[in-house]
Amino acid sequence: MDTQAIPVPFVKSKQILVGPVILLGAPGAGKGTQAKRISDHYGIPQISTGDILRDNISRGTQLGKEAKELMENGHFAPDQLVCQMVADRLAQPDCARGYILDGFPRTVVQSEWLDDYLAENHCFRTEHGCKPLVVIQLVVEYNKLLRRLTGRRTCPTCGRIFNNNTSQRSLVEGVCDVDGSALVTRKDDRDDVIMERLKNYENQTLPLVKYYAQRHRLTDIDGAAELEFISAEAFKAIEHVDSV
Ligand SMILES: [Zn+2]
Secondary structure: OOHHHOOOOOOHHHOOOOEEEEEEEOOOOOHHHHHHHHHHHHOOOEEEHHHHHHHHHHHOOHHHHHHHHHHHOOOOOOHHHHHHHHHHHHOOHHHOOEEEEEOOOOOHHHHHHHHHHHHHOOOOEEOOEEOOOEEEEEEOOHHHHHHHHHOEEEOOOOOOEEEOOOOOOOOOOOEOOOOOOEOEOOHHHOHHHHHHHHHHHHHHHHHHHHHHHHOOOEEEEEOOOOHHHHHHHHHHHHHOOOOO
């Protein structure tokens, strides 16, 4: 049978208006994996402030130059600068049906800016109003996060990530399944660094969680559940949000 002749099914998810989506989750909560799944499912871009910063710096834009100078002197890029770069990026045509924000907003000031930006620019307007922001938090219990993070091993040759403490473990402990290289623990995944990352995350994110919970924008999903279940819950949250 000629498999080429099978018609591609009509993929509705790639045509619907998604709107802005924010994913919150501690390191190890599976944010990266779910962001990729949502991005693929709807055909919308994943907007990372890290990527935007690097892009502005490499293109030598005015914003990039300012950010570079600040960061070289050991400062974070200030809210105003980050917000301007995000605004430039969100105005690109690939963001017209929606996008997933990764690493933004990071502060309540940035959250407020985003609310104003979406309102002022009448983003994602439909006949029923504008599609509001959907904020999804992947919730994973602290000890589970710790187990996931401390089990992570990376292949220095092909970059694949394995995990001694989950179903993603390598066939032979400490050895890459693909190329047989000895797996290593990245600096980010060492115990002391992990504790610090989790603490920082909590301090930084708690105010955002409160901000969105008060505005009834927050959907919590059990990040320890099966991947498919988490994605299905995320799609539900994204598609069933009422316009405002
Ligand atoms: Zn490898």
